[in-house]
Amino acid sequence: MTVHAPNRGGMPKRLLDNQFVGGLALFIVVILAWQLCSSLTFVIPAPVRTLEVLGANLTDASYIFDLRVTAQSVFQAFLIGTLLGGLIGLGLGLSERARLWFEPLLVILNGIPKIVLYPVLLPLFGLIGAKVAMGVLFALFPVLINVATGVREMPRVYWKLASAVQANPWQKLIYVILPAIRRPLLAGLRLAVSLSVVGVVLSEFFATRRGLGRVVLQSYNHGDYPVMVATVVLLIAVAFVISILLWRWEKRLR
Amino acid sequence: MKPSGIEMSEVSVRFDTPDGAVHAVESVTEHVPDGSFVSVVGPSGCGKSTLLAVISGLQRPSSGAVAIGGKTVTGPDPSIGVVFQEDSTLPWRTVEDNVRFAMQCNGVGKGEQRSRAREAIELVGLAGFENAYPTTLSGGMRQRVALARTLAVEPEVVLMDEPFAALDQQTRIFLGAEVRRIWERTGQTVVFVTHDLSEAILLSQQVWVMSYRPGRILEVVGVDLPAQRDPAIVSSHEFNELHNRIWSVLQAESMRGFQQQEAARA
Amino acid sequence: MTRIARSVRVLFGVLVLLLAATGCVNEADGPGGRSGGNRLNISATGTDSLPFMAILQVGIDKGWFAKEGLDVSLYSGGGGGNTLRVLTTGDADLAIAGNTSVVLASRQHSANLTVVAPWFQLNDFHWIAPRGQHAPKPTLGYSSGGSSTELLVRGLQRKLHVETQAVGGMGDNWTAARAGKITAGWSMQPFTTEKIQQGAEILVDARKVLGDLPADLVAVNNDYANRKPENLRAFFRVVRRLDDFVVHDTAAAAKALAPLTGVSAPTMTRALTDTPDLAKGYSLRVDPDGLRRLSDLMVSGGLIEHPVDWRTTLDQRYLPAGLRTSAFGG
C-alpha cells in the first residue's frame, strides 16, 4: 500500500526536486548572503574580489609551491590514515577479541580534541612529520570506525559462501569483504579526505616552512582578508568537490 | 433503504510514473454489506492494497468515490480501522500503550482507554503481555497487538492488508481462525486483502478476484460454506470446488501479470 | 564484481596521478633552488610581516649568506612556542623568537638551546586605534598570554590608566579595534605605517613609556653550535652587513623588504624612516640596559621569579667582537 504523493508541482518545483538544482540554488543563496555580509563588515571581502585574488594567487609560482606542499602532506596523511585505519578497522571487524580489547580505547581516542596533541607530535615527528601525523590522526578514525562496523555487519552468508568456494584470505578480502563494505568504506574515505585537509592546514598554522596554512596565517596576521578568504575558499572548494564526488559515487553504489 | 456497508462507485486510481500512467484500480463499483467478511485476492501488483487504501481514506481515488454507512470517505476516520501487512507495532511502547495509541489520537478518555485496551488485548489472546515490549514478542503476537489496537477503537469497518503475509504457515492458519472468531463476536464489516486463496475462502463470505493492471474486480464469488469453519474444511469437496473455480480465473490473471512485468523489465 | 574491480583500478589510477602531481616537493627547497655549502636552518617568528625578520630573506635572495658559504633556509613558526620547539627537535639550528619565549625556553633544564644575541633592540611596539576612538580608560589588546606584547601591556598597565584584553595577532587586534571591541591594538612597523595611512592613530607609544628592550632573542641548538661554531659567526657577519644595508641604504632596503612583508615599497620606506632609531634597531651591538629592562619587566609581570642573570644566560661568543658587551661581567 504505497501512498504516492500526487505530483502536483509545476516546472519550478519539479526542478527543485533535482538535488543538483537545489544545491545550486542554495549555493547562489549563500553567495548572495556572502555579498550582503561583505557590504556590512570590513572583515569579509566581496565574492568577486575574492575570486580575483584567487585567480592572481593561482598564477603566482610561490603560491603554487605552497599549494603543492600542502597537497603533498594532505595526500600522505590521507594515504597513511586510510591504510592504517583500514587495517585496524579490518582487525577490529574480524576479531571479536580485538574489538573487546581495543574498541573502547579507540572510541575514547576519537573523542579527543586532536589539536591539543600538536605539542606532543612536534617533538616526536619533527616539523614536516608533525603535520602529516596530525592529518593522519584526523583521517584515521572515520575509516577505522566505518571499516570495523562494515566488516562486523556483513551478512553471515557471505562468509559461508567464501568458505564454500574455498577462497583464500586475500580472495576473501578482495572479492568479499571490500565489495561488501564498499559503502561505509567510501563514506569513511570521504570524511578522511576532508579531515586530512583540516588536520594538515591546522598544523601549518603552527609551524611550517611552506604551505597554504602559512599563507592563510600570514594574510591573517596582516589583516589581508581577501588573500586569507581566497585561500580558505580554495581549500574548502577542493575538499568539498572531492568529498561531494565521493559522496555521489557512494550514493550510486548499489 | 438506509445506506449501509461499504459502497464503491466507479473508483479509479492512476499513478504517474516515469514510464507512464499506471491504472492500479479501474472503475470498481461494488458493495460490501454491513457486517460481512469480504476477501480480495489477485495477482501481486494488481492494486488490491490500493483499493484498500482508498476505502481507508489513506489514498484519494483519481475518480469515483467510496461511502461507508452513506458517508463519503474523505480521509482517515476513527470508524475505519486498518491492520497493515508490515509490523506496525511501535517498539518503544509496551503492548498496552501500543493498543492505546489509536485511542489517544481519537481523544478517548484515559480510564476508558485502559479498560478498552485490556478488553482488546484479551480478545486477541494476549492477556498477561500488557507490559511486554514488542521486541520481546513473536511476529504473530505483534500482529495481534496491531489487531487489538485496531479493534480497541471499535471501528465499524476493519480493513486488513495482507496482515499475515510475513508470518509462517501455521501461525497464519491459527491467526486466521482467531480473526474469524473475533469477527463472529464483534460483527464488524471486514475487508481482507490476501494473496492466499485458501485463506480467503476459509475466512470470508465473499471472495473478490481482481485483475492485473488495470485493476478491476473480475468476479465476486460467494463462499457457501458453513458458518462454523474448521481448518479441516480445506479438504472438503465444496472447498476444493470453490478453490478450483477461483484459481482458474486467478491463474490466467497471474500469468498475464507475470508476463507484463517481465516485459517491462526487459 | 568487475564493477568493483574497475572502480578500484580507477581509484588506484587517480591516486597514482595525485602522487605524481604532488610528490617530490621538498618544502625546504622553495622555488629558488639551493646552493651547496654549510646548511643553516633558521626558524623565526614573523619573517613574513616584520622587516627586521624579513631582512634574513633579503640576505638569502641577495646571495650574501651563500657568499659566506652558508646555505640558509628560513621558515616561519607561529609564536615563540613553535619557533623554539623546532630548535629542540633539530629541525632548526637557529631560532629568532619573542623575548619572553626565548628566556623561558632557555630556563628549561634539557631544552638544549643557548641564547646567543638580542635581536632588534628597539621598542617598536605601538598601540594604534581608529582615528578619534578614545576612551577614558582605554582597553589595549595584546596577542596572548606569555607573549612579548603581554609583557609590555602589563608594564603599560602599571604606568598608565588602561585595561587589557588578549586578542591575537596584529590583524586581529586591528580588526577588534575597528569593531570597537578594544580601544587600540598592538602594532609594529610596517603595519603601523600602513594602518596610519588607512586612518589609524597611535594611542600609546611603548618606547616612550617603557624604554627600549630587545623584541626578540636569538637562540641556537647546542649540538649545532658545538659542531659548527664558524657557521654562527658567519651568520652574524651577514646580519651585520644586512643591518648596515638597512641603515645606510634605506630606500633600497625598503624596496627589497616590501614584497616580503606584503606592503608597498613607499609604505615600507615610510615605515623605516619613521622608525625612531633605525641604527639601534638594526644593530647587533648588545644593549645591556634593554636586556635588564626585559628581565625587570618579566619579573614584575610574574613570568619569572628572579631577574635573568645575563652573564650566564647570554653566550656572546659568536658575535663579532666589537658588538659584545662587558656590562654583565665575565
Added chain:
Amino acid sequence: MTLRLTERAETVARQPVSRRRWLGKGATSAVATAVLIVVLGLIFQACSALGLWSEADVPAPSTVLAEFGRLLGTGEFWGDLGRTALEVLLSIVFGCTLGLFAGVLFWKLPRVGRAFEPYLVSFYAVPLVLFYPVMIVLVGINASSVVILASVMAMIPMALNTTVGLNGIPPVYLKLARSVGAGPRRILFSIALPAAGPFVLAGLRMGVVYSLIGAIAMEFTTAQAGLGYRIRYLYETFESEQMFGYIFAVLVLSCVITLSLQGVERVLSTGGRR
C-alpha cells in the same frame, strides 16, 4: 589461515545479542581498556627512562600524573575547566537543539533537505577556526565566539543524523499514524522522534564530542581562557610539565564524556524497552 579467518568471522556473527552477555563483555572491555592504558603508560615510562626522547619535550607519564594531581589542587585549573565546561555545555545545548530542528525541517521539507545534504556531508572540510576574525566583529572577544563555532560543529552531526533517522522511519509507522488520525505534533513526538531515536541519540553523542573538540580547538588557537587556551599558553611559555598535565586533563575529560555518553545512550536505547 583460511580456517582461522572464517572461524573468527563466524564467532562474530554468532554472538547472541543478549543483555547479560553484553554486561559481561562490557566488564571485559573495561578491564581490557584499563590494562591497555596502564601498559601504554608503562611503555611510555620505559621509553622516557631510556631517554628515547627528551624529558623536556615529552615528560614521563609519572611526571605528568604527578603534575595532574597537583593541578587538581589549583584554583586556576578549576577556573579553566569551568570556562571550558560552560562553553561546551552551551554549545551542546544550542548546537544539538538547532541540529534537531534542522533535521526535522529537512525531513518535513525534503526539497530543502536534499539541497542542503551535499553541503552538510562535506562540512567537516571547513576549518571553522578561520571564522574567528568575523566572530570578533560580530560578538566581540569573549566566550560567545567559541560557543558559536562549537555549536556549529555540534549541529552538523545532529542535523545529519536526525534527518537520516527520520527518513529511515518504516513507512508503515507514518501510514499507521495517518490511519488513526494523529495530528502533526503527535506524529512528530509520538512516532517520528521515538522511531528515529537511536539515530538522534547517536547524533547527540557525536554532537557532544564535537562540541568538546570544537571548543577546545577554538580555545587552543584563538581564545583567551579555558583548558585549550591554557595548553597553548603553557606551550608558548615552555612550561612543559604543566602543559602535559593539562593535556592529560583534556584526555581525561573527553574520556569521561565519551564513556558517560555511551552509558546514557545504552540506558536510553535498551533500558526503556525491557
